[in-house]
Amino acid sequence: MQTDSSTLAGPQDYFALLKPRVMSLVIFTAFVGMIAAPGTLHPLLGTVALLSIAVGAGASGALNMWWDADIDAIMTRTAKRPIPSGRVPRAEAAAFGGFLSVLSVALLALASNYLAAGLLAFTIFFYVVVYSMWLKRLTPQNIVIGGAAGALPPVVGWAAVSGAAPLEAWVLFAIIFLWTPPHFWALALYKRGDYERAGIPMMPVVKGEASTRRQIFAYALILAAAGAAPFLIGMTSAYYLVMAVALGAVFIWLSWKVLRADQEDHSPAKKLFGFSIFYLFALFATILVERLVILYA
Template sequence: MTGEARVEDYFALLKPSVMSLVVFTAFVGLVVAPGAINPIVALIAVLCIAIGGGASGALNMWYDSDIDAIMSRTQNRPIPAGRISRNQALVFGIVLAAFSVGVLGLATNWLAAGFLAFTIFFYVVIYTMWLKRLTPQNIVIGGAAGSFPPMIGWAAVNGTITIQSAALFLIVFLWTPPHFWALALYKQSDYGAAGVPMMPNVAGEESTKLQILVYSALLAASTLLPSFLGMAGWLYTAVAVVTGVSFTFLAWRLYRAPDGVPMRKMARNLFAYSLSYLFIVFFALLADNLLMRFGSVLS
């Protein structure tokens, strides 16, 4: 039995906190891509990527409603809380997915649209339906879905996939494991009760902390790629170095933290920092790119 669904319940299906990151990284990819795009078309492209990301979230909640009802942090989502039925979420997600892909293709190009369709498929089928309940590497492999948006934004401008757009993909891809494994370290009981094989539940805390540290160091190094590839200048480089060192330092503190409350506190601190980390890095890339363009106009 479901209650009468409200607009905010359908909005919650879109996973707005996740969608905001998807939209922002896609927007940065679109802005820094070489080439010109009409501002109205750019707005439509970003909106389509946002809707596609929301469709992925709705379909994820449709399939995962059984485990969402078990985990404390997801029990109040619209489906387990009884405000929206699984069928309503399924139809909602499918309609949004088809709409976003079709409009993006018509407004920009079919490479970008195909990329968006593949991203939705990867997140819903490869990650949600297959990997999430099968392997502790679910986040590593499945994280690719959340890493594609800046490449989609790039492709929307010039219809290409380049090493520069792949560098943006790599940053998000390497950010995903330490971000989610830090969460999993202090939410182990939730994932254990739901039967989701997250890394701490399968490999143990020590192995997870070591892998977080390794991925954090690789992430910090990857954020320097835009500088080496000529996509950014000193401002972005400085921000990337400072934030990367800070991220790695927090991962090191987590690795060295004793078990129990200190470890969970350090895991929570790293997770909290990781929430803002990508926004800071991509905002710095955006600001640096705009400054370089402004400087070239004035010179």
């Protein structure tokens, strides 16, 4: 007699459903939002709030894997995920993601406030329904609009501490929002075959590589300018501006190399993808260090 596939799943498979690598970026950017926000939150409440945001992000990742199990099975990058590899049944992933979504929003409301909880609920809704169910298979602008979900965590973190979502929080949102297209399109350039096989209308599949490279470069220019915005609105010091300009210059330079590369040469795109992760980390780390210095110096 055959046993259900869930009998083979271990806790690590359910953890993998939460997309831990994406979750780590969410935790970091939300933490920066919490530290940058005015006001204070009891350390335990702050930790629970951050945990809730992390679990909420993980829950939306599990729901995304539930919805996209068919295309994940086709793409080499995602074929080993718990559902397409048969370790976790699809329905269980849906129940797991749904349960954690409710739990994370409720816990955030309890630990901080309803605005933060509402923003977290909206983030989950936007990622699962607007991006995964609607835009991803419909338009090459999928990750442009869908990027809003990934950009919201610092706003949620800010709201958790201050109970408000002012301009400063939305500047952090804008940086991640503008960072998302060049980041994912760089990946899509060298994983184009995967997306093509799965029928996902990513920019290189629909508009071609030349157009995608031009758009990556355009976004790099806008992103570099947006990176300086926290200084321009008086949120950070000149040290941050120096860092933002230097990082932005490298981003533009690497995007230029992608633009000028031969059609078959994907190494510049791989370099840009790797650097883009460092770029976001370094920019937010600079804000974090500055705020910590102000708080404790």
